[in-house]
Amino acid sequence: MQTVQTDLIILGGGIAGLWLLNRVRQAGYDALLLECDNLGGGQSIRSQGIIHGGTKYALNGVLTQASNTIANMPQRWRDCLNGSGELDLTATKVLSDAHYMWSKGSLGSKMTTFFASKALKGRVDSIAEQDRPRVFKNKGFRGSLYKLNELVLDTPSLIHTLAKPHQDRIFLNSKDNTRINTDNQGQIQSIELTDRKISIQAQRYILTAGEGTQALLDRWKINEPQMQRRPLHMVVVRHGADLPTFAHCISTGSKPVVTITTHPAGENEQAWYLGGDLAETGVNRSPEQQIAEAKKTLQQLLPWIELPNARWASFRIERAEPKQSSLTRPDSAFAQAVHNGIIAWPTKLALSPDLADQILQQLKQQAVVPKYIADLQRLTDLPHPDIAQPVWESLF
Ligand code: FAD
Numbered sequence: 001m002q003t004v005q006t007d008l009i010i011l012g013g014g015i016a017g018l019w020l021l022n023r024v025r026q027a028g029y030d031a032l033l034l035e036c037d038n039l040g041g042g043q044s045i046r047s048q049g050i051i052h053g054g055t056k057y058a059l060n061g062v063l064t065q066a067s068n069t070i071a072n073m074p075q076r077w078r079d080c081l082n083g084s085g086e087l088d089l090t091a092t093k094v095l096s097d098a099h100y101m102w103s104k105g106s107l108g109s110k111m112t113t114f115f116a117s118k119a120l121k122g123r124v125d126s127i128a129e130q131d132r133p134r135v136f137k138n139k140g141f142r143g144s145l146y147k148l149n150e151l152v153l154d155t156p157s158l159i160h161t162l163a164k165p166h167q168d169r170i171f172l173n174s175k176d177n178t179r180i181n182t183d184n185q186g187q188i189q190s191i192e193l194t195d196r197k198i199s200i201q202a203q204r205y206i207l208t209a210g211e212g213t214q215a216l217l218d219r220w221k222i223n224e225p226q227m228q229r230r231p232l233h234m235v236v237v238r239h240g241a242d243l244p245t246f247a248h249c250i251s252t253g254s255k256p257v258v259t260i261t262t263h264p265a266g267e268n269e270q271a272w273y274l275g276g277d278l279a280e281t282g283v284n285r286s287p288e289q290q291i292a293e294a295k296k297t298l299q300q301l302l303p304w305i306e307l308p309n310a311r312w313a314s315f316r317i318e319r320a321e322p323k324q325s326s327l328t329r330p331d332s333a334f335a336q337a338v339h340n341g342i343i344a345w346p347t348k349l350a351l352s353p354d355l356a357d358q359i360l361q362q363l364k365q366q367a368v369v370p371k372y373i374a375d376l377q378r379l380t381d382l383p384h385p386d387i388a389q390p391v392w393e394s395l396f
Contacts, residue, residue, distance in 0.1 A: 005375075021170070036178065053148060100247035102136065102249055170385065171385075222339075231283045234275055255276065322347070
């Protein structure tokens with residue numbers, strides 16, 4: 001058995017693990033990341049890529065804790081994207097510099113006043129008719145339209161940008177061949193790559209495995225924190241129109257009826273990716289029923305739109321988050337220290353910077369300082385994971 005010593009092991013290479021790897025390396029820690037499949041291949045590559053500023057959580061007219069925690073995320077990401085932030089994301093593709101919010105008919109006066117209020121200043125702007133996105137430049141559109149201070153990123157290029165500088169520290173190892181060795185107090189002694197006869201020892205073991213974290217906690221025999229899964233039934237329509245659309249449709253409820261993002265697909269196509277309430281309430285529908293519902297929703301909300309050569313698909317996915325009472329949405333990123341581990345869920349892609357802050361803070365509080373330099377020569381036989389394919393490619 002070869003032993004490798006490092007400061008931190010990160011288990012799971014979605015947005016949380018990759019963002020963290022960049023931040024801890026920057027802070028001087030030696031760190032290795034183990035991924036059991038493709039990078040970003042859980043929720044991250046399937047996310048809509050919206051860097052929320054919290055407006056979606058204010059649709060009941062109240063600024064909740066969730067909407068306040070997330071309010072400064074767009075600016076942090078924008079700084080990274082223009083090269084002046086904590087990480088260099090200048091190579092990441094921005095799909096849209098703004099996300100929009102529209103209603104089919106006019107909004108009630110209560111919401112109109114709220115959106116114009118001081119509390120939402122800088123987060124929500126009204127928009128002149130000539131500046132509307134193409135999809136809303138139609139005589140048939142009679143609703144309200146707002147521009148949000150949010151942006152939408154191309155998730156494959158984001159994953160690629162974060163993985164590239166640290167490729168030599170990101171390894172592929174199957175779950176079945178990864179053993180967590182603990183002592184009788186529950187402290188992790190090492191992570192053993194059983195088929196490679198390699199044992200990796202670290203000062204701290206950080207679980208950023210998304211939905212896979214539950215299985216890791218079970219193997220580690222840790223009962224708290226608990227994880228919750230919130231299921232979604234997403235719809236993708238790939239088509240030949242050039243109609244970039246990034247918007248939540250709002251109605252009287254506290255959640256968007258549907259959220260549309262648009263992604264380049266294949267050579268000359270686009271994919272509209274549909275989430276929001278359609279995906280939440282669609283979990284009990286069959287794929288055929290869900291696609292029929294999506295078609296009906298678009299026909300009702302955007303009746304003037306035609307999508308040539310449209311091909312439809314749906315798929316199910318679970319959001320993995322820290323457990324809340326009554327399956328509600330968590331407010332902020334979550335990181336909890338347990339023994340010599342840290343268990344982490346960002347709860348939103350947009351909150352990955354906040355998650356990394358929390359983890360760095362915990363390392364500081366626990367007086368974990370950079371100490372080791374891993375002997376990467378001992379790991380040269382380990383393969384490196386690929387980047388996952390987005391659903392608008394893999395489903396068609
Ligand atoms: P994941 O992306 O799931 O990554 C976990 C990784 O761990 C995976 O690569 C997996 O293979 C790996 N893994 C699992 N088990 C192990 C193991 N035992 N060992 C090693 N590796 C392991 N958030 C936003 O801010 N904006 C959005 O627009 C948005 N849209 C979303 C749309 C959908 C459909 C969904 C499902 C979520 C969306 N989210 C969005 C939420 C966001 O995607 C997630 O909060 C975020 O991607 C979670 O990242 P993660 O790294 O924790 O998990």
